[in-house]
Amino acid sequence: MSNIEIVQNFINSENDLYCDDCLSEKLDIKPRQQVNQICNKLKIQGLLKREVKQCSSCSKDKLINKLEGF
Template sequence: MSNTQIIQNFINRENDLYCDDCLSEKLDIKPRQQVNQICNKLKKQGLLKREVKQCSSCSKDKFINKMEGI
């Protein structure tokens, strides 16, 4: 399974909002920049929404990721 699929499956499965740092840590995808690139690509494709909100994991205000329409 590709890292893109891993990220999509995780975000679809979870009902929380996660920043790139926390996704990288939870999914063991290194470097963190790879998560950022994948999430930005999914956003451009209209599959993912990225906005500044509180991350459910680290509680910091950062760009969080959620599937579009959720």
């Protein structure tokens, strides 16, 4: 599975909202910039929304990733 599929599957299977840093930690995709690039790519494809909300993992107000239409 490619990293982009790993990120996509994870977000698909979770109801929680995760920032790029926590996705990087949980999915072990390093550096964090790679997660950032993947999420921006998914956003451009219309699969993800990115907005500032409280992250479910680190509880900070950050740019989180969620499914489009969720």
